[in-house]
Amino acid sequence: MTPLTIALYNGKGGCGKTTLAWNVAMGLARRESTLLVDADPQGSLGDWVNWADSEGHFAIAFNDWATFCAGGQGDHRYRVYDCPPRLGEDEIQAVLGQADVVLLPVLPSPLDLWASRRSAELLQDLQERRPALRAYFVLNQVEAHSALSRASQSAIAAMGLPVLPVRIARRAVYRSAALEGVSVYHMGKRAIAAMDEIERLIEEILK
DSSP states (O other): OEEEEEOOOOSSSSHHHHHHHHHHHHHHHHSSSSEEEOOOOEEEEEEEEHHHHHOOOOOSSEEEEHHTTTTTSSSOOOOEEEEEEOOHHHHHHHHHOOOOOEEEEEEESHHHHTTTTTHHHHHHHHHHHHHHHHEEEEESSSTOOOOOOHHHHHHHHHOOOBBBOOOOOOOOOHHHHHHHHHGGSGGGGGGHHHHHHHHHHHHHTOO
């Protein structure tokens, strides 16, 4: 079976992309075999994986981009790519060109949304060549009980990509999990709400 490939991408840093990639991959691995690929040259995800592995909390396959391209794909039902924020456009398109679904995490503020305009345009260009490609905004690090401002709604509408209905909240447990080298699935009762929103996000991806 051809693997379902999910890429997390935003050319703007600071949107929580790596944290989201990690937790989505862990959630998918609870369903079927999953490969997590770090396509970011900074390699921060690889450091996280090494820490988790040393603590016995890592249950998915992992490769950096170079190893993956050299034949390290393996046989997995799902692949999750943590894309680099800043590479040449050809390199970014080489990564995204393999994806079935691209998630573009954004912070729910007009400034952050407008700063993601170029990333949204790149995805729309890809969709013109690959109509089957699905691409979505994911509102990330949303403050509890906050309403999306009119300016933010206008910014989203102007960029043309749909927004997934699941909003990922700003929660201390995501930071705690990162510090402990685990995912929210390893954090017990204090992470129930976080696990629920990651699960709902995954269900949207798998529709």
